[in-house]
Amino acid sequence: MRFASLIAVAAVAAAAQFQPAPAMAQGCTHTIGMVVSLTGPAGRFGQAASKSAELAFNDLNAAGGVAGCRLAIDLRDAQSQGSVAVDQARQLVDLRRVPAILGGIISSVSIPILTSVTAPAGVVQISPASSSPTLTRLAAEGTSKGMFFRTITSDALQGTAAAKYAMDQGLKELAIIHVNNDFGVNMVAEFRRAFEALGGKITNTVPYNPSQPSYAPEVTAAMRGNPPALYLVSYPGDGTTIARTWLQQGGAQTFLLNDGMNSADFIRDVGPRFLNNAFGTSSGTVRTPSTEYFATAYPAMSGGFDANAPAADRAYDAAAILGLAIAKAGRAESAAIRDAIREVTGPGGETIHAGAAEFRRALQLLREGKRISYVGVIGPVTFDPNGDITGPFRKWRITDGNIVTVGEMSTNEVQDVQRRLPPR
16 A cells, blocks of 8 residues: 555545455454554654554564464554544544554654553553653653553653764754654753753754744744754654755754654755755664665565655564564463563563564464564664663764765763763
């Protein structure tokens, strides 16, 4: 199914359902919910992530299915809005009785799903892209009831990484324009704390509300004092309009970008010639055979996305971990899945990589009562008590229209900066 038709279905019916063909006839189906933004500012993220989850479930079904059944996804469009996401998640939990939900993409969608639907209902939720530190706090306070996991690092680390990278690139003074939601506010707070402690100067900080027809007032406010660079914390849709307005008003052609702006669409629509001094950070990966598999398999079925599309790699891992956890649990029941997630990840088991052949081996090992350790597209995955992961950060820049990785920042490097910051 190509995305033109997928989005049309989502817009008309607010729901779609992937039904990957199983490798063999199966008498039952385990249906998993997926609530991601297929439309709105984060639409491209959700589209890429939904195809990744489809690929993971295709691979698990080709391996023979899990817990005696094939896997299917009931896909819903959050429209990049928390209220819409809650309504879709509630339908999946109350009416479809799904034991788990993949999503959301943005934190302002994942948080209300968690607090209003999945945690109260005791349903597992795995997000491939929501990075707000608020999700860690909700887990630490007991609100998530142990039901929330994510395959992306928290902005508590990513904001610090962005600040260090900016200073390393000589971006010692800049203005900030950021999306006014939980993700944007928290990312900027973490960035500011580290950037100013490292000696950086922020000239102006301007929030914006998504999906406006124009961002001229916000850009004008950010440009006061002619800052030499802009830190744009946004999504490709709104971010494109903001960056173009910034350039049209004579803003400096030097940008620091968040992970979600790592987008070919953004580069194309702003114009590559204006972005040759644009830098960014993303949650990094440790290359594994899973990474190599995904680099080949995903573009072939994704309908136009490449393997570096934001959220794509992490969505495959989220879906694969969920499927393997159902296999380990032996049933598609929320509490059993929650407990099994840590049993199929982390050290101590036989290493399993992505793809149908590896999943077939994993399922056989589980049937034999042996432990497995899924090493994913992003590398080894280990969840802490709050459902968070740690990992390296990718440093990249835009060169002649291409996103080029220029290095990696380890978790230890980021934490070393954090240890030297003043108390909150």
